[in-house]
Amino acid sequence: MDDSQPTLDREVLDSYATGDDAPFQSPASAEAVRETARETTATAAIAAARSSRGGRFRHILPSRSGKLITGIVIVGLIALFGIFGPLIAQPPRDSDNDALLPPSPEHWLGTTKLGYDVFSQLAWGTQGSLFIGLVAGIVALLLAVIFGVFAGYFGGVLDEVLTLFTNIVLVIPGLPVVMVIAAYVQNAEGLGPLARSSLLVALVLGITGWAGSAVVLRAQARSLRTREYVAAARVAGEKPGRIIFVEILPNLVPLLAAQFIFGVIFAVLGEAGLSYLGLGPTGSITLGTMLNDAQTGQAVGTGAWWWFVPPGAIIAALGAGLSLINFAIDEVVNPKLRLAPENAKRQRKAAKAGKGIADTGAFA
């Protein structure tokens, strides 16, 4: 069934084929994996020699985790702002202020055309966007596990059916589908207040955003299935459900975390786009609805930058922070990304100190 996967699948596979246990696509990548294993052993030996610092999990944590720390700090600050900001800011729809005030000590980020305090709107909007991102991320992850891990583990006809469905969802363009579904659902009677709630927006984004993750998880689950310890568990008479949840899923944790983070980024960006087009939740404030308000309020034309710059900046910072965390995870999953630059650096230093043999080549 491998050969009927669409191109994205292949790209993802290729990027993971260099990881330590992806299915081999070619002798070259098999060799690459073996080489990675050698490098890993060597690093482990070096790490053991250095010992002491870091404890026994040091080898699975990024060695120089500047990216990880930066990412966690950025995401943490935004999360704290989203949780506690609304508690200290004035009500976000308090229109007693003057309209379109630039930033001042009284209104840190100025006010909107309707006299709303932008700082307060930003706090509530961050909360709303984070909520949508988390809910959509969880929904997408659950679907990806069902379609990816189950397909990869069970194989056979179930795999064929689940994979075909995954690939169809993967190829059909995301935002237009979300727009079409939102346009139908939000104007339907019978859903009541749910029709334009942030929960529904989150569900739509989650339901449309899982396919890429499922492809990655399936590839990994297929490879894990053939491991001895899984075979041993099967021989010992463990039920498939238990094997998946106790033996396989724990080994997928780094990948699951990475896919969850992707899901959150996708949902936050998707919500922003959807809301900007006027298809977002109406009851609650999100970063996207703020941008939509700014658009309808002519913020760009009147030069009210304090109105439309902050929401986008928060989204960009959140996305960048989450991506940095993902980078750190990626370097654990795919040690080459971390080791190759370090080796190159070490060799260049050695060459500079006069110990090397080449100084202009690929390995200098």
Added chain:
Amino acid sequence: MSFYLRRVAFYLVTFWAAISLNFLLPRLLPGDPAAIMLGKLRRASGGRPLSEETIEAITSILGAGKDMSLWDQYVAYWGRLLQGDLGVSSTRYPAPVAELIANALPWTIILVGVATVISFVLGIVVGAWVGWRRGTWLDHLVPITTVFQSIPYFWLALVLVAVFSVQLGLFPIIGGYDVFEFPAGPELSWAFIGSAVTHAILPAITIVLSSVGGWLLGMRNMMVSTMSEDYVVTAEAKGLTPRRVRTKYASRNAAIPSLAGFGIALGFVVAGSIVMEQVFSYPGIGKLMIQAVQGLDYALMQGVFLVITLTVLAANFFMDLIYGFIDPRVRHNG
């Protein structure tokens, strides 16, 4: 040959699934889009009764009450699609949906297509260089590109408009061409092309800025992985010049996954810039889609969605064929 047969089968199934989704959504979700659409058409036509033909077109696209079985509706739906009849738009009454799409398509394809190619070439060249120089200060470029990737691209467009159009007045704010200079619509003259190009610069910059990071990062990571392959070491050991190793040995193989990604990106040319077209009021497919969704013009919305899906499938299929040719492993490693 079975590789190509399987690809053809996959895309046929996907095409069928997309059309069926289009058919089922308005019928299975709560609400009555056909009634809403007919009401809008009546208002648009100024209260005159609609022709039988129009009513029939709308009901077969969006769902007809209880008097017809779902299967009969499905057959009628396919019949209409195969004739190329997508119904009548209510927001731009009485223009047929197919005509509106045909007018909007070139704008999007030219703008986003050119921008996508520029972004891809730039990302691959710079990414190959950064990957080659791994372990140097250039590695710090990598996290920076993610910031650009995480920026909502329509927000980037807003900022660019605010700075370059509103503050500095260098570029026009909205539109695909100067409507005051060319009130009769697009024409074939140098003046018109010039006007269209100046209107396209900011949207193109937006697309390039927000997408180049992904290409750069992917290429850099593949380059780093490829560089530790044995055949690159061999090439190095043979004493080939670094330039030859870089271009003929490492880059060529590292670019393969990016090429696959390029196929997908080409497919999303029509779909990928919807929100950006709203920011610039660019007269492309995205703007049409937004108009349809905001005006509850379900017939137009379905037609645009269909065209978007078709282009994605066609581009993916085309790229699959080429990919099987570039990288024979995918054909044989079933």
